[in-house]
Amino acid sequence: MKKSEYIKKREVKQFIEFFASKICREFEHRYLIRQTGEEWSCKNIKDAALSYRWPWRGGSNLLCCSVAELKNYQSVLLKALKKGGAAKLRASSIDVFRWGGVLNGNKNRVTAHEADLPTKYNETISELWLGGDDSILGKVWNMNSGFSKVYSLLSNGMVMYDSRVGAALGYLVKQCAIARKWDTIPEELLFPFAPPRNSATAVNPLNRDPGSFHGVSFPSFSGQHGLQSIFMLRASWIIDAVINEVKCIKESDLKCGEIKIPKHRFIEAGLFMIGYDLPTNLTTAKQSSKKSSINSINTQYQYQTLCKGSKFNAELSDSSSTLRISSKKGKPANIKIDDIIGALLWLIPHWGTVEFFPLDNDAAKVRKGSGKNGLGTALFKVIGKTFNPPDASSLAAILYNLEVLECDQSRRSSNFRIKIMPTRESLVESLKNEFDGKSDES
Numbered sequence: 001m002k003k004s005e006y007i008k009k010r011e012v013k014q015f016i017e018f019f020a021s022k023i024c025r026e027f028e029h030r031y032l033i034r035q036t037g038e039e040w041s042c043k044n045i046k047d048a049a050l051s052y053r054w055p056w057r058g059g060s061n062l063l064c065c066s067v068a069e070l071k072n073y074q075s076v077l078l079k080a081l082k083k084g085g086a087a088k089l090r091a092s093s094i095d096v097f098r099w100g101g102v103l104n105g106n107k108n109r110v111t112a113h114e115a116d117l118p119t120k121y122n123e124t125i126s127e128l129w130l131g132g133d134d135s136i137l138g139k140v141w142n143m144n145s146g147f148s149k150v151y152s153l154l155s156n157g158m159v160m161y162d163s164r165v166g167a168a169l170g171y172l173v174k175q176c177a178i179a180r181k182w183d184t185i186p187e188e189l190l191f192p193f194a195p196p197r198n199s200a201t202a203v204n205p206l207n208r209d210p211g212s213f214h215g216v217s218f219p220s221f222s223g224q225h226g227l228q229s230i231f232m233l234r235a236s237w238i239i240d241a242v243i244n245e246v247k248c249i250k251e252s253d254l255k256c257g258e259i260k261i262p263k264h265r266f267i268e269a270g271l272f273m274i275g276y277d278l279p280t281n282l283t284t285a286k287q288s289s290k291k292s293s294i295n296s297i298n299t300q301y302q303y304q305t306l307c308k309g310s311k312f313n314a315e316l317s318d319s320s321s322t323l324r325i326s327s328k329k330g331k332p333a334n335i336k337i338d339d340i341i342g343a344l345l346w347l348i349p350h351w352g353t354v355e356f357f358p359l360d361n362d363a364a365k366v367r368k369g370s371g372k373n374g375l376g377t378a379l380f381k382v383i384g385k386t387f388n389p390p391d392a393s394s395l396a397a398i399l400y401n402l403e404v405l406e407c408d409q410s411r412r413s414s415n416f417r418i419k420i421m422p423t424r425e426s427l428v429e430s431l432k433n434e435f436d437g438k439s440d441e442s
Helices: 010-024 045-050 063-083 086-100 106-112 114-127 145-154 163-179 225-245 263-274 337-351 363-368 375-383 389-401 424-437
Strands: 029-032 039-042 311-316 322-326 333-336 405-407 416-418
Touching: 010 045, 010 163, 010 225, 039 045, 039 263, 045 263, 063 086, 063 114, 063 145, 063 263, 086 106, 086 114, 086 145, 106 114, 114 145, 145 225, 163 225, 163 263, 225 263, 311 389, 311 424, 322 337, 322 389, 333 337, 333 375, 333 389, 337 375, 337 416, 337 424, 363 375, 363 389, 375 389, 389 405, 389 424
Parallel strands: none
Antiparallel strands: 029 039, 311 322, 322 333, 405 416
16 A cells, blocks of 8 residues: 555554654653663653664764764765666665664675665665555565665665664554554554564563554564565654654754754654663563573574574673673683684784685684684684684674674685774774674664
């Protein structure tokens, strides 16, 4: 269906009215920010947008700074798309993924399909626009949290539909259903979410599930590109309708010096902040800092290795001295930050920063001393016998995501090299920012 038909549906109209009323009226929400231990709270959606924070690398975490950066990316993307500039489309897409903390996996996709990007992006935005039809969105290429950001910038007025925005919209719909005493939630308003990437050992796991209402649950869009695309369009329709209803967002709320924040980005930012963590019950009570451990069976893994795509989780210790890596198989690895720096320094005399070196993660060969002087051997030399060489695969994916390592997967064996030699302090800071972004899905 198209927007004109969608927003006339009875429950959709009621939800638009409810949503608009919560922009500036009471809609309190609070939670604990896991990375800092600080409490975040808002009085309503406008307040949530004004309290926006996103610790991306390269600038302030304020909304105006993010918007300014996104406008730059949008300009490059649109110019490159108009001229068929595949290389610039790839580079700018990677910039957007980096901003969003979702490089893992997405960078490889745009690199592998660089020549086809103009065609694939044009096909997508011909379907994904405010005047479009949600019944033709089943085959949008590579829709996920990362590509949602790119497609949003290519399609004027479209919101970035990620796990946090989806969770917040579902939560609002549920509160509307309770307030308006609906019998059920119609399919048109079952905004899907994606589970957050909680560690298997998390004692205070994030929640993105709005819960059920009269036996009806909100679905997950993980792996369902068509579902995410449909609701990205529907969310944009609703927010566009809400903008027409709301008069309390002032021009001063939308300006930071010379930077003007589009209204749909402002509302999207409020939803993004609210959707970080939802209550596990129907109230907006403060989340406990001591929830029970999450069952590892339900863990959503943050990363995948570059060669085999094996999934794993990673997190910093409380003291920021150790990187913890865990997966479904094998024992968790605890690699000290000092040892990571030591391994990189060990590699430089052997390979420099120009030559490519191997992953070198064969346990038997590395332990016997017949490794190839790659990352696995370097870590084994620095850490000693307690290091399990296959864990070099996971560490390589993390360092690649941080752009410490460069990877050329067209090379058959020696395909890594040091791109930037970090200091201990810069590596810790990059890891903190990286994991702050990992409450989203890639």
